[in-house]
Amino acid sequence: MTNESSETFLPKRDERLGLLIWFRLSRVYSHSLRETHQHLKKWGLSAAQFDMLAQIGAHDRLTQQQLADKLFVTKGNITQLISKLEEQGFAQREQEWKSKYVSLTEKGRTLFDDVVPVQEQFQASQYDALSRDEKKQLLRLLKKIQD
Amino acid sequence: MTNESSETFLPKRDERLGLLIWFRLSRVYSHSLRETHQHLKKWGLSAAQFDMLAQIGAHDRLTQQQLADKLFVTKGNITQLISKLEEQGFAQREQEWKSKYVSLTEKGRTLFDDVVPVQEQFQASQYDALSRDEKKQLLRLLKKIQD
């Protein structure tokens, strides 16, 4: 919904503001995502794979459903992504009781240690234009939107 | 990159803040996108199609390249999306000189008038939790990130 067409409708001023936010937000987000993607190429990882790797590495013993909830994607998506990480030898699944627990293999842990700190540093650097106070401010506003 | 794993690394406080912003941003964005998608189902439109429709309707005489720049997607993507809108009879392409100009058909204009105001109102309402000043603040911060 990245559009600017609202001039046409002379909406109320607050509505206009909301639209501008949405527009800007999606630009910032997709730009950031593309940068991330580019940066991760060094390790042959996609953004989605990195997310998974980071999330699995940070918590040991996660079910696929928990993973889906943490990453805000569907469980179907998790099934697909995990399968790939498994193929590549980075992750493993263990059926236990009625769920499957996901964890990193030795090889996955090595990759994790290698890429996650660097990538997180890179990720965070995308907001370096903001001062510490501005970052806090932004975080506060984003949280407020979400509730 | 929606991860929270940075506790593991005890990063500098500012890096931590940047990560939290990224995490929150992607949550807000994808939540918003999903809501949008849901809302647009009433008209049988996807978010991407709506973006195109709104953008074409707001400017008459756009080339595909200009459209790609406005929507922050690749021109390949534009080719694909336009083809569908054309099939459905909402848009048309006219070769002129060395580019193709895209515009709405009569049917497309009707849909535009129908859906765009409602959808924009809906879109804007997703930030109603913020006061007018907070919206301005947020917009300012997002702009700053982008430069």
Add this chain to the structure above:
DNA sequence: TGCTATCAGTTTAGACCTAAACTGATAGCA
């Protein structure tokens, strides 16, 4: 005239993601 640059758009392969239908196992309860 002919070589080369560039530019708009198309094509293709592939990654990502969703919604919805499905499987199979567990649990509650009459």
Add this chain to the structure above:
DNA sequence: TGCTATCAGTTTAGGTCTAAACTGATAGCA
């Protein structure tokens, strides 16, 4: 015991998007 609910994960069809290679046309310039 047997019916039904629910829940984790899988599968499938389809939409979205990208990067990169490609086509074809224009333009600059020796």
